[in-house]
Amino acid sequence: MVDVEEFYSRIKVFGDLQDPVIQKVKPLFEEVIQRLPDEEQFQIEGHFIIHYRKEVIKYWKINGPSLKLLLGTLPDFTITNRDGNCAYALDDSIDHSIYYLTIVLDKLSQKSDDYIRGLFAHEFAELSFPWRVIKEHETELQKLKPLERNVRINQLTKKDAQTGTLEYQEHENLVNQEAIRLGFEKEIKELELQSGY
Ligand SMILES: [Zn+2]
Numbered sequence: 001m002v003d004v005e006e007f008y009s010r011i012k013v014f015g016d017l018q019d020p021v022i023q024k025v026k027p028l029f030e031e032v033i034q035r036l037p038d039e040e041q042f043q044i045e046g047h048f049i050i051h052y053r054k055e056v057i058k059y060w061k062i063n064g065p066s067l068k069l070l071l072g073t074l075p076d077f078t079i080t081n082r083d084g085n086c087a088y089a090l091d092d093s094i095d096h097s098i099y100y101l102t103i104v105l106d107k108l109s110q111k112s113d114d115y116i117r118g119l120f121a122h123e124f125a126e127l128s129f130p131w132r133v134i135k136e137h138e139t140e141l142q143k144l145k146p147l148e149r150n151v152r153i154n155q156l157t158k159k160d161a162q163t164g165t166l167e168y169q170e171h172e173n174l175v176n177q178e179a180i181r182l183g184f185e186k187e188i189k190e191l192e193l194q195s196g197y
Helices: 004-009 020-035 053-071 113-136 138-142 146-157 166-181 185-195
Strands: 011-014 045-051 084-089 098-104
Touching: 004 011, 004 020, 020 113, 045 053, 053 084, 053 098, 084 113, 098 113, 113 138, 113 146, 113 166, 113 185, 138 146, 166 185
Parallel strands: 011 045, 045 098
Antiparallel strands: 084 098
């Protein structure tokens, strides 16, 4: 179980906290945080971008160029109609790792609570899944140079698969399996049902 206040101390939020959709989503997000198991990957410092698509696009347009080298492929919400993304740079230790979790609010006022919980759980699993893969392959990865290391991690996690391809679907399935391991089976079923994640 993760403490909400402690969690907030590790993230920077970009969003309008007075917005009615944020107010609907916030308690669901906090519930997901609390239900996360006490594992080290959830102690990584992060940025939480939760806004309408227009603002999210603006955020990534302004901040993307300086983060590209660190994060690799950046989310492009002008071409995807998805409601979420998690971009990250993971090192061997949590102190040298960071993530950027983006949630697009536009469609969420019409979505069920389970869908919204499932969406958050999926994006946390997008962080948790590669973290666990890296730990699992630690000995192999430690022998590689930084660039080779990244290539190998992307290969193992199918991170850079193009939307719509079989490989991308495989990536999403692996992430959903991780979200289920984290305890969100019911919510992931609802997410899959409503969006084909
Ligand atoms: Zn995903």
